[in-house]
Amino acid sequence: MSSKPSATTFKLVLLGDGRVGKTSLVLRYVNNVFSEKQQATVQASYLTKRVVIEGVPITLAIWDTAGQERFHALGPIYYRDADAALLVYDMIDSDSFVRVRKWVTELQQMASKTIIIAIAANKSDLVRSKKFDIQEAESYAASIGARVFVTSAKSGEGIDEVFLDIATRLLQKKKESAERALPTPPRKGILIVDDEPEIEPQPKCCS
Ligand SMILES: Nc1nc2c(ncn2[C@@H]2O[C@H](COP(=O)(O)OP(=O)(O)OP(=O)(O)O)[C@@H](O)[C@H]2O)c(=O)[nH]1
Numbered sequence: 001m002s003s004k005p006s007a008t009t010f011k012l013v014l015l016g017d018g019r020v021g022k023t024s025l026v027l028r029y030v031n032n033v034f035s036e037k038q039q040a041t042v043q044a045s046y047l048t049k050r051v052v053i054e055g056v057p058i059t060l061a062i063w064d065t066a067g068q069e070r071f072h073a074l075g076p077i078y079y080r081d082a083d084a085a086l087l088v089y090d091m092i093d094s095d096s097f098v099r100v101r102k103w104v105t106e107l108q109q110m111a112s113k114t115i116i117i118a119i120a121a122n123k124s125d126l127v128r129s130k131k132f133d134i135q136e137a138e139s140y141a142a143s144i145g146a147r148v149f150v151t152s153a154k155s156g157e158g159i160d161e162v163f164l165d166i167a168t169r170l171l172q173k174k175k176e177s178a179e180r181a182l183p184t185p186p187r188k189g190i191l192i193v194d195d196e197p198e199i200e201p202q203p204k205c206c207s
Pocket residue numbers: 016017018019020021022023024025035036037038039040041042065066067068122123124125126151152153154155
């Protein structure tokens with residue numbers, strides 16, 4: 001009798017200003033739905049998504065936090081032991097990008113040192129010219145080892161890509177730490193000889 005391998009679960013937290021589209025991104029990704037009248041999140045909501053990356057099943061345990069300022073202090077509850085953070089801003093609201101930087105600074109001080117970060121520049125459908133400027137966001141992201149994904153919860157643009165990037169990096173990190181945990185095999189052709197124990201000099205005695 002064969003049983004399916006159990007999926008590894010990774011914890012992902014979404015952070016960002018209020019109204020930038022965090023809930024909409026998650027609902028588009030998990031349920032493939034979008035609402036123009038999405039209600040503001042209170043505290044946080046929780047959803048899961050199972051995906052298979054390169055044949056490996058994983059579960060994303062997604063914490064979608066509330067962006068309104070009055071909920072800011074709850075952040076640590078959700079990011080403290082998170083494996084990854086998706087920081088979201090609204091492309092047509094530059095203040096919301098300032099908030100992304102603040103979250104990154106807080107994560108760098110308070111969250112796991114190895115947390116994986118990605119940035120979503122959301123609401124791309126509202127940007128008339130497709131030559132919108134995400135250069136600043138891209139160079140900032142590069143400086144913190146992250147990537148920016150242009151997304152629209154409304155049209156679906158970039159959603160699968162950003163979650164796939166996170167899931168792939170989580171799996172890669174897990175593989176690397178599993179490899180590091182393996183004992184290193186002894187190198188061939190090297191004979192290890194214990195040093196002779198040193199003979200302690202006998203104290204000279206006096207008469
Ligand atoms: N046009 C457009 N509207 C969007 C997009 N994403 C979200 N919205 C709208 O923006 C508003 C806020 O979206 P939410 O998903 O509730 O934003 P949020 O970041 O979860 O907000 P909080 O829960 O308050 O932190 C809603 O009216 C959504 O319909 C998008 O990609 N394009």
